[in-house]
Amino acid sequence: MGQPVRILHILGNTQLGGAESRIMDLYRHMDRSVVQFDFVVHSKEEGYFNEEIRKLGGRIFRVPRFRVLNYFSYCRAWKKLLQEHRDADGRSEFHMIQGHMTSTAAIYLPIARKCGIETTIAHARSAGVDKGLKGILTRFLRRNLSKKADYLFTCSELAGISVFGKKAVDQGRTRFLPNAIDCQKFAPDPLVREKIRRELGIENCYVIGHVGRFHYAKNHEYLLCVFAELVKRKTRDYVLLLLGEGSGMEDIRILSRELGIGDKVYFLGNKSNVNDYYQAMDYFVYPSRFEGMPGTIVEAQTAGLRCLMSDTICKEVIATELVTTRSIREDPGLWADEIEQHLQYQRSSRVDEMKELGFDVHGQAVLMTDFYTKEKLLLISPMLHQGGFERVCITTARLLKPYYDVSIVIFDDADIAFDIRGLSIINIHLGVRNGKLAKMTNLMRRAVRVRKLKQRMKPVIAYSFGPSANMVNALSKTSLTSVFLGLRGYQDVADDPKMKLYVRKADRIICCSKEIEAIVQEKYGYLQTATLYNPYDAEGITELSKEKVTDLPWKMEDEDRPRILIGVGRDDPIKGFWHLIKAFYLVQKEIPQMRLIIMGDGSFEQAKSLVSELQLEQKVYFPGVRKNPYKYLAASEMFLLSSYTEGFPNVLVEAMILGRPLISTDCRTGPAEILDHGKYGILVPDMGDTEDYSGATISEKETCFAEKIIEVLKDSERQKELSELERKRAGEFDYDSYVDNLLKLCYNESL
Incomplete structure (x- = not known):
């Protein structure tokens, strides 16, 4: 067996945080004989996950923290690191670089490309920035990030807009990758619940829970105000469990005492067995100012907990009816009202449901292995509403997944009638336009966007379904991607102007019947044809x-x-x-x-x-x-x-x-x-x-x-x-x- 491909992940540090935990969950479940992870961190400290990374076969490299004034030394550090890991022909030992630290990704990703790393990825994991000067600087550094990376991963649409800009999202540049967890670990377990509650001495209490670092984004101040309102009402013997660490912890501890609830708030710090503590909780409250996609909400739902979160958090995380949202601009008493309306509910496992929705890390490990190792293939369909060639497109994507990393490009996501779970869908947001001039303009805009996708993704084949998709595929032809055009009916071959374009641009014309193939060959003299009957799942x-x-x-x-x-x-x-x-x-x-x-x-x-x-x-x-x-x-x-x-x-x-x-x-x-x-x-x-x-x-x-x-x-x-x-x-x-x-x-x- 050959050597695994190595993927270089970029982080601020490897402490116990949300993004770090999600990456490690993925790393543990990868087939490391096929894909191996290495890490670059911007910290001298020994991180929480460092020992485990080394045991799993990963390496940890360090660069200095970016401080604006050290811009040139920061760039030199990156060049030195990446040049040390090239062979004699200038090829990097890293197959891809994936930047989770997006504040400086616009600096290090172009350097990585110059140093021989073929594929660059920027991964948006947060839908906001810190307040003050630091936030302003982060926005400035990210302003052209969408143009500096081949792939733009995002855990939610809000995170994608925040990091890459609305234009990049609307153009279909972003690829949605939910924060996945090991779902089975969070299945409700009465014995673990009893054990944790007994250890904490809260057997007869109603437990409100929160998991997250003590940081401005998490809005612990508001959480304490909500909890203080609950305690004041005395409808239950309430306690609040806070898991996590951070520079703001002491301020929150002081505030809890000022609010008169210090004896009811448990500061538990970081826990390697955080899944056990979800068992002890009765209600999960998350009033964040901003988030990417909080894995904690995914974990809480999997554990069967009712959740109340702020309406600033992305809607993609709402996978079940257990989640309710409210505004953090409201009086905390209204949050307390919401909680008290749902104190009694039937708690049950949501493991199977969350797995089916794509939140399980085992499935994501397979998807990412495909992405890291397989050749890319694009399928192009105008929409995915109910229709013959749309069904063939979806079926083709599923059938080719064992052989290629498949993405489907669509022009509009209205009225999707098919099950697209587990498929990579790229929506370029250029739906139908009325009027000849508008249609022509729309066609050219579609072709430009798809051409840019081809240039960045470098698929070996782009296979289109339907006349409008064929036009876009033909007009967006690039030197590295073979153009396969699918003819679905007699009307396709009867359109002379389009067919003349097709035979000039296509590397292969795939016909759905032998009669159509014969017309293409005889009428247009084009011989790179084939008949491929539609597939059916009897x-x-x-x-x-x-x-x-x-x-x-x-x-x-x-x-x-x-x-x-x-x-x-x-x-x-x-x-x-x-x-x-x-x-x-x-x-x-x-x-x-x-x-x-x-x-x-x-x-x-x-x-x-x-x-x-x-x-x-x-x-x-x-x-x-x-x-x-x-x-x-x-x-x-x-x-x-x-x-x-x-x-x-x-x-x-x-x-x-x-x-x-x-x-x-x-x-x-x-x-x-x-x-x-x-x-x-x-x-x-x-x-x-x-x-x-x-x-x-x-x-x-x-x-x-x-x-x-x-x-x-x-x-x-x-x-x-x-x-x-x-x-x-x-x-x-x-x-x-x-x-x-x-x-x-x-x-x-x-x-």
């Missing part, structure tokens, strides 16, 4: 389909229960929903108990108008977007596709996985290839692209569509045959085949 789809549908407007328990047909797709002319509605009109005349669901994103105003004209309001249901569409497919007797053009319609395969008999138009690209020209399902002639939302006319092809539906509905043996054939064919579109083929393309191999 097991997951089947499991989700078992969920009961409860919102249908029809009574499904009646003996003469409705029989349901379903069509799925966004409100778009290409879906041909006027054909479907007219065909359904004929079907329900023949079989009155038939009902129709049209599910998808959009207003469907014209479709609803046609439904009304044909007096079908009681028989056609428009549920809109649903996060679990599969239960509606499973509740239906037949799936119908009426499009006049498609790429590779995902919902067709999803219906096949569930064994729903289906009838589809033989439209341009997609259905015929999926159904092998009718071998695995029924194809009817394309009914045309001329929109006709008038109920007065029903075409011959629409009548033919209706007749075929009726024929299958009346033949149970035919339905069973179709169901078996479709399930068999759907098995060919599995995850393994998709991953194998996509990796071949990534490695520049032929399919």
